[in-house]
Amino acid sequence: MKLKMILCSLICMTLLSGCFNYQDIDRAIFSTAMIIDVNEDKNVVLYSEVFHTYRSKENNSETGTRLIFSSTGKTLFEAVRNQNKTASNKINFEQNKVIIFTKRAAEYGIDHFIDFLNRDQELLLRQYILLFEGDPKELIQLTIKQEEYLGLYIYDLVRNEIVSKFYDIFQVYEYLNNRYIGNSIEVMGILKIKEEALEDDVSIEGAGILKDGKMIEKMEPEDANIYNGMMGQGTIRLIILPHPTIQGKNITLEILDCKIQSSVTYDNDKITLKKDIKFKVSFGESEYSIDLDDPKILKKIEKEAEEQTKKRYTEFFEKYKEKGLDIFRIQEMLSRKYPHIEIKDPIEITELKLVVDLDIEGSSDVQELKRE
Known part of the structure; x- marks a missing residue:
């Protein structure tokens, strides 16, 4: 037994030896x-x-x-x-x-x-x-x-x-x-x-x-931000909108969370790329006082943010569709869902369908801004 312990010790000393x-x-x-x-x-x-x-x-x-x-x-x-x-x-x-x-x-x-x-x-x-x-x-x-x-x-x-x-x-x-x-x-x-x-x-x-x-x-940087937002790899962290009641002023929303579900369907030589996007946002800044307890104002802000997101994403998609650059990985998604279908340039026959749902969090806890 003692001999075995000595042998084990010698082996450990050899294996664990470092720089002296x-x-x-x-x-x-x-x-x-x-x-x-x-x-x-x-x-x-x-x-x-x-x-x-x-x-x-x-x-x-x-x-x-x-x-x-x-x-x-x-x-x-x-x-x-x-x-x-x-x-x-x-x-x-x-x-x-x-x-x-x-x-x-x-x-x-x-x-x-x-x-x-x-x-x-x-x-x-x-x-x-x-x-x-x-x-x-x-x-x-x-x-x-x-x-x-x-x-x-x-x-x-x-x-x-x-x-x-x-x-x-x-x-x-x-x-x-x-x-x-x-x-x-x-x-x-x-x-x-x-x-x-x-x-x-x-x-x-x-x-x-x-x-x-x-x-x-x-x-360009703005396009790169939109791209990452569409691909779910990142999000456009800020959404800047016109003030709902005061012309010439802006409000800023900060995106807290973004969930995107992407899918493709192929039917009659047409591909539909669908993206379901759910945003959770909070108020970051307002350049003038705003009543955040008014549900009509909140609804107006949510609708404006949703429409702006759809517009930016659609314009971006059409821009790269015209160039024939499938940066959206449509071919990859298509081959996974329809492995027996081969389409050389799928983006040319692809239409984008967006479903955007934006939810403003914590609005009831935000105090109305006052300016003298």
Whole structure:
């Protein structure tokens, strides 16, 4: 029995043994963000933001510094290898948070790079993917006071509850799954440097439409908000309406919850895309006094909000129907419900049917606004 315990202890000591010095951690170089671009010769230009750890001899403590690496290669794999040739130790991508494709790289086709991002063992499938409109050198050299590391800042930004309600941000595994479903059209958020900001800052503004991995069109921020609202991936968080009794004034409703049920039916060479949308909203602001205890006023506001939502969604749908871009995943829904029916461009014969139900919550608890 004692011999068995000794053997078990020796095995545990062997398996659980770790670093007994700082040699390994002192050499570590961790990537936090990757920016992928292409040059005029279609070669890959890779920018990496890294955290380089080292042990300070002055105060005998561990510290680190932010470094930027850049390299070029015929493929992404070669660009990574060339980048490692200038590093004191091999760059580790296990902690990489975001992968950013420039507009030029997206138009060239991100599927040129996706195999390496999926195949490499260090690059995790949970990384976020974004597009970027602008100069990648300017982006990688930004000094953001909220967070020293660009990759960590963008990682927190896309996980921000407010941002996630406006844009659907892909992770690598989601893109890999979706590219084989339906018509291979994706809508991906675009990162931009804020020009009007007093300090260096970035935001997600609009989205890029990708067909078979190539960006074919840009979607403006307002359209991107409507798209995410229609797809149930996010909601237009605010609804601004004209004041029900005072001309020239506005009221603002905040969406607390949104539930969307989507379905398709195919009959006589016609497809109907039906969306049942239920909003729960509360009053956010009124530019002039309003009697919230008057049921007629509340009914008028609800009706106006429902009609405005129908109008915006219908106009948006018709806009992309004319372009022949099935960003609404009609083909995917159709193939699931009618697996034996094959229609090349289903959006061309699709009509949108909207059922919008808006409910104002807590109106009886809101005090009437008074203005002298």
